[in-house]
Amino acid sequence: MRAIIFDFDGTLANTLPICFYAFQNVFKKFDNKDLSSEEIKDMFGPSETGIIRNNLSNPNKEEAIEYYYEKYSEHHKSLVVSNLEILELLKSLKELDIKIGIFTGKAKRSLDISLKALDMDGLFDVIITGDDVINPKPDSEGLLKALSILEVINSDTIYIGDSDADVIAGMRANVFTIGVQWLPEYQTSTFSEQPNLIVKSVKEFKSSLKVGV
Template identity: 30%
Template structure:
């Protein structure tokens, strides 16, 4: 009989929803307002990063604001884009969430965005998708530190080795791997090759809870076991 995960822990930006273009547009407008320039390559540095780390990079690009003010302004900009332009779910993500719900497998959202932003996205899902949210302002150490995922597992009252993490960035993957979870990479804007994910899927489109159960089962097969 297949072993199944006791929870699936989801990253948000780039994994659940395609908000990266909204973040990049907000960053560009902010840097340019201080007379600087912000390229696509510059923006890629921030994908998956903790908020304070991202704010420091923007300060180094010429943004003369306190880190907390940068974080708040960018969050406001992205939330406004979500309100006016909609929530662009990544292919297959909403459907996989729904299938996990039907299978009785708990889920948590683990994001480095602010809690108010994460809750705003969760509220736009038309079913009760997540048991809990761990956000960037809930932890001392952002991804790639394992703390966000370890905190989610503790709140769900499970061992992290009983969970699957789904991520789209190298920073997030490193957090999942360091936590001890089975870690699945679904690349979006940046490559995940050579990061060390347990498995890479090109998309969540067409994937089901059964696929995640199979992944978890294979990763937990006894050493030397054959199928």
């Protein structure tokens, strides 16, 4: 194994509450709609900008996108808590000379906000966001792009995510795919396509890799 690529929201950070909050504010302000977390989750796939452009009825979509980032940034500190266990995992993988990356549907702008806030900035060897692909998850385009940049082959790579779209993208890219449910909030409780492994805790994942706990 030479590389591990992670999804972000619900996998590396418990950012789902801030995502839901920001989207709920956008749709309430611009469409006067009260959306549940589940209704927002059903829109996931494209980046935040794609979600707003595809689902908002109000024509002021660029203004709505700016409002999303305003809310996302303004309340990040209160709604997203840094997970030291995951941070230590990432650092331990780097010490083992394992390349680590992110493949997320999230837009670069919001990912940058989160990485800086959670002290993860500069840790990753490759980052592919929703802005970097034509076809969002469950398409494997972004994952294959990450492998190419890292110069690793699929049999030497693990992809880790918390949603059906992550698992399907990993399987399509023919990499070892792990579904995780190790954070308080994750996207999928039952995967429609079975990943190679389901992991319930960071400690369990470390044990499976023989990484020091």
